[in-house]
Amino acid sequence: MATSFSATKLLQPLPPLNSSARSTDKNTLMSNQFKDSSFFLGSTHKLSLKKPFLPPHSQRRSKPVFAVSEVVKDKKLKNDSSLSNLLITKEEGLELYEDMVLGRAFEDMCAQMYYRGKMFGFVHLYNGQEAVSTGFIKLLKKEDSVVSTYRDHVHALSKGVPARQVMSELFGKTTGCCRGQGGSMHMFSKEHNVLGGFAFIGEGIPVATGAAFTSKYKREVLKEADCDHVTMAFFGDGTCNNGQFFECLNMAALWKLPIIFVVENNLWAIGMSHLRATSDPEIWKKGPAFGMPGVHVDGMDVLKVREVAKEAVARARRGDGPTLVECETYRFRGHSLADPDELRDPAEKNHYAARDPISALKKYMFENNLVNEAELKAIDKRIDELVEDAVEFADESPHPVRSQLLENVFADPRGFGIGPDGRYRCEDPKFTEGTAHV
Amino acid sequence: MSGIIGRTMTSRKISALNQFLMGSRVFASRTYSSSAKEMTVRDALNSALDEEMSADPKVFVMGEEVGEYQGAYKITKGLLDKYGPERVLDTPITEAGFAGIGVGAAYHGLKPIIEFMTFNFSMQAIDHIINSAAKSNYMSAGQISVPIVFRGPNGAAAGVGAQHSQCYAAWFGSCPGLKVLAPYSSEDARGLLKAAIRDPDPVVFLENELLYGESFPISAEALDSSFCLPIGKAKIEREGKDVTITAFSKMVGYALQAAEILAKEGISAEVINLRSIRPLDRPAINASVRKTNRLVTVEEGFPQHGVGAEICASVVEESFEYLDAPVERITGADVPMPYAANLERMAVPQVEDIVRAAKRACYRSST
Numbered sequence: 105m106a107t108s109f110s111a112t113k114l115l116q117p118l119p120p121l122n123s124s125a126r127s128t129d130k131n132t133l134m135s136n137q138f139k140d141s142s143f144f145l146g147s148t149h150k151l152s153l154k155k156p157f158l159p160p161h162s163q164r165r166s167k168p169v170f171a172v173s174e175v176v177k178d179k180k181l182k183n184d185s186s187l188s189n190l191l192i193t194k195e196e197g198l199e200l201y202e203d204m205v206l207g208r209a210f211e212d213m214c215a216q217m218y219y220r221g222k223m224f225g226f227v228h229l230y231n232g233q234e235a236v237s238t239g240f241i242k243l244l245k246k247e248d249s250v251v252s253t254y255r256d257h258v259h260a261l262s263k264g265v266p267a268r269q270v271m272s273e274l275f276g277k278t279t280g281c282c283r284g285q286g287g288s289m290h291m292f293s294k295e296h297n298v299l300g301g302f303a304f305i306g307e308g309i310p311v312a313t314g315a316a317f318t319s320k321y322k323r324e325v326l327k328e329a330d331c332d333h334v335t336m337a338f339f340g341d342g343t344c345n346n347g348q349f350f351e352c353l354n355m356a357a358l359w360k361l362p363i364i365f366v367v368e369n370n371l372w373a374i375g376m377s378h379l380r381a382t383s384d385p386e387i388w389k390k391g392p393a394f395g396m397p398g399v400h401v402d403g404m405d406v407l408k409v410r411e412v413a414k415e416a417v418a419r420a421r422r423g424d425g426p427t428l429v430e431c432e433t434y435r436f437r438g439h440s441l442a443d444p445d446e447l448r449d450p451a452e453k454n455h456y457a458a459r460d461p462i463s464a465l466k467k468y469m470f471e472n473n474l475v476n477e478a479e480l481k482a483i484d485k486r487i488d489e490l491v492e493d494a495v496e497f498a499d500e501s502p503h504p505v506r507s508q509l510l511e512n513v514f515a516d517p518r519g520f521g522i523g524p525d526g527r528y529r530c531e532d533p534k535f536t537e538g539t540a541h542v
Numbered sequence: 543m544s545g546i547i548g549r550t551m552t553s554r555k556i557s558a559l560n561q562f563l564m565g566s567r568v569f570a571s572r573t574y575s576s577s578a579k580e581m582t583v584r585d586a587l588n589s590a591l592d593e594e595m596s597a598d599p600k601v602f603v604m605g606e607e608v609g610e611y612q613g614a615y616k617i618t619k620g621l622l623d624k625y626g627p628e629r630v631l632d633t634p635i636t637e638a639g640f641a642g643i644g645v646g647a648a649y650h651g652l653k654p655i656i657e658f659m660t661f662n663f664s665m666q667a668i669d670h671i672i673n674s675a676a677k678s679n680y681m682s683a684g685q686i687s688v689p690i691v692f693r694g695p696n697g698a699a700a701g702v703g704a705q706h707s708q709c710y711a712a713w714f715g716s717c718p719g720l721k722v723l724a725p726y727s728s729e730d731a732r733g734l735l736k737a738a739i740r741d742p743d744p745v746v747f748l749e750n751e752l753l754y755g756e757s758f759p760i761s762a763e764a765l766d767s768s769f770c771l772p773i774g775k776a777k778i779e780r781e782g783k784d785v786t787i788t789a790f791s792k793m794v795g796y797a798l799q800a801a802e803i804l805a806k807e808g809i810s811a812e813v814i815n816l817r818s819i820r821p822l823d824r825p826a827i828n829a830s831v832r833k834t835n836r837l838v839t840v841e842e843g844f845p846q847h848g849v850g851a852e853i854c855a856s857v858v859e860e861s862f863e864y865l866d867a868p869v870e871r872i873t874g875a876d877v878p879m880p881y882a883a884n885l886e887r888m889a890v891p892q893v894e895d896i897v898r899a900a901k902r903a904c905y906r907s908s909t
Contacts, residue, residue, distance in 0.1 A: 249650075251646070281683075282681055282682050282683040282685070283683035284683075285680055285681055285682075285683045286681040286682060286683070287681075290681040290682075292678070292681060292682035292683075292685055292686050293685065294682070294685035294686055295685075299646070299649050299686065300678065300681070300682070300686070302673075302674070303673075304669060304673065306638075307642070307669060307670070307673065307674065309642070310638060310639050310640070310641070310642020310643050310645070310646065310670065311642050311643075311645050311646035311649065311670075311674055312646060313639070313642070313643045313646060314642060314643035314644060314645055314646020314647040314648070314649065314650075314654075315646040315647070315649060315650055316646075317643055317646065317647050318646070318647045318649075318650035318651075318652050321602070321628065321647065321652060324628050325599055325602070325628045325629060326599055326600070347638060348638050348639055348642065351634070351636035351638060351639030351640075352639050352642075352643070354634060354636070354639075355633065355634065355636065355639055355640070355643065358634070511683075511684070512679055512680045512682075512683050512684040513679065513680055513718050513719050514679060514719065514721075514742070514743045515679050515684065515687030515688075515689070515742040515743050516741065516742055516743055
């Protein structure tokens with residue numbers, strides 16, 4: 105099995121698959137598409153003047169470029185479907201399934217609660233993209249960091265932040281993971297190393313790169329030899345045209361930082377198609393341009409995502425530097441709950457709805473006799489209860505008290521701002537003390 | 543406060559300091575030990591960086607040309623040799639990128655010092671200063687603090703035109719979650735930079751290119767490696783009883799020159815070196831105004847919503863009944879900085895502007 109990515113290897117097309125576990129999937133899209141260089145279209149059909157929706161041949165992928173880790177290749181080339189050659193064990197499968205179902209159920213509940221006025225502002229839901237969050241984040245240790253965007257609820261959940269805390273945050277309650285001070289787009293959890301949702305395009309990437317820089321600094325300067333923490337930066341296709349993306353690809357590769365840049369290419373900004381926004385829409389190709397592997401993976405298939413992620417994480421942990429992974433995925437809802445979502449073609453939506461990552465995993469597990477219906481039903485039920493419980497918890501939790509308004513502006517324990525007595529806190533003689541008398 | 547001492551100028555950047563050379567060079571002195579040592583602001587900053595890096599391995603410097611080139615203004619001179627390229631990082635020309643990387647590193651407990659070659663370039667990274675650094679502690683309800691220093695030269699330089707010549711004190715000073723410091727003397731530079739690096743919160747540290755080469759007397763106390771100044775406290779540079787003049791950074795020197803001229807005309811001016819723009823030392827300002835009953839604010843920045851405007855508001859709110867004259871605000875002209883030397887001189891406050899305004903406030907002016 106290959107131990108490292110190399111750009112040249114990655115440029116090889118994946119050989120056609122015959123009878124890997126996944127190819128028994130009778131999804132017609134799947135079987136044809138391995139013959140082609142690509143099986144994702146984005147909105148190409150819209151640009152090609154109202155032709156009927158024809159999945160396989162894509163204008164999006166102009167060359168036979170397809171990059172997947174050697175691991176996937178090796179495993180997929182094996183023809184037998186005995187348990188030992190499956191991509192996951194039963195336990196892993198159940199964990200992945202549970203996490204994806206949690207993400208889906210949580211977000212569906214968010215939509216309900218938003219329309220009921222329980223949460224407010226911008227709420228961006230993750231439906232459809234679960235395979236990416238689950239496939240990547242479930243491989244991480246607690247000490248590893250995740251930096252997200254405004255579409256961050258599910259990343260936080262995958263990283264282990266309790267659903268109660270995330271829901272409460274969305275309700276603006278003190279029991280939220282940020283006591284109601286962050287909100288939908290700004291999920292932080294120091295305990296779980298969720299270093300924030302960032303509300304601006306590209307903003308999270310340098311911060312994530314800085315987190316990765318810390319791992320290297322701890323190892324090399326602070327001599328914490330065992331510090332092998334990695335950081336994952338999640339962002340979308342639209343971000344890949346932003347300067348901070350390029351700035352950080354450069355520095356991460358230059359300094360060999362332990363970071364994985366995960367592009368969740370859901371093909372659309374809000375109403376701007378990726379193809380209308382990007383001169384070369386194959387984002388993964390920008391990795392090799394900076395001297396790091398670029399990998400393109402089916403972001404609707406959690407098992408493929410996971411295999412690619414495994415190798416990228418291993419590479420980062422070994423100290424071999426960053427990886428750029430483009431996950432081609434799709435959001436099943438509008439950009440945010442305020443988006444009427446009128447520009448995306450229903451045929452395109454149907455195409456991707458048929459590739460629902462949760463159904464796909466289910467199918468894989470059934471076909472390989474990893475689980476039975478009852479086991480999955482039990483998970484579904486448990487998650488439903490968990491999400492219900494989160495809502496009840498959030499609903500019953502107290503709103504922040506008035507005095508909380510001025511808390512946490514500074515880490516400085518003496519605080520700053522206007523105190524309860526109406527005086528500026530910096531007037532406190534002990535506000536900040538130096539050694540000098542002035 | 544002891545008397546005034548005259549001093550001569552020892553600057554490596556004489557040409558850049560033309561406007562500084564006019565008038566008598568006078569500085570207020572504190573009670574320094576008998577043989578007052580002198581130190582340039584550049585050396586003060588450099589020694590502060592050196593000492594803090596030596597004291598805490600979590601402290602590192604990152605920026606453009608800070609390593610092998612020894613800093614565009616040589617503030618980081620010698621640090622690369624001493625601490626190596628892992629702690630003195632030459633970055634590509636990517637302000638947004640490396641400012642954000644600094645924030646991310648601070649999230650995990652490192653103490654980055656981000657050098658902007660000038661604060662004008664911080665505009666490319668202002669998102670990370672305002673949105674990432676200043677707000678994270680609040681948004682995360684205190685879970686994620688950001689002990690970072692953004693430093694570099696700020697304010698009007700000489701002959702470099704509109705994009706390289708402006709003061710950002712009011713910009714950053716208006717943002718909750720930031721601490722904003724502006725040193726004037728070598729003592730300020732050492733004491734405040736060391737305080738900034740030790741501080742658990744994001745600090746914007748506004749230096750001044752034209753002060754780097756200036757020498758100031760410095761006390762043994764200020765040379766001690768444990769020395770640091772309180773954040774949020776102003777310094778009375780010169781005591782007086784007739785009019786209060788507030789200033790920060792280079793303008794403190796101008797205010798002191800103006801006070802000297804005013805003294806010859808029988809006006810006793812009190813000069814306050816703000817040192818800290820945010821938190822602003824409102825008690826010190828108001829106490830002074832209650833004593834002198836008159837106020838002149840001086841800054842290089844633009845007038846609207848400036849530091850002077852905030853000081854006026856504070857005095858009007860807290861000491862309105864003590865004022866015997868309208869507050870005088872001296873600021874940079876409300877235009878982008880012109881290139882032509884004569885226009886540029888008119889666009890930034892001059893000593894005579896301060897003298898004129900102080901006399902007006904004391905009803906001693908014919909204009």
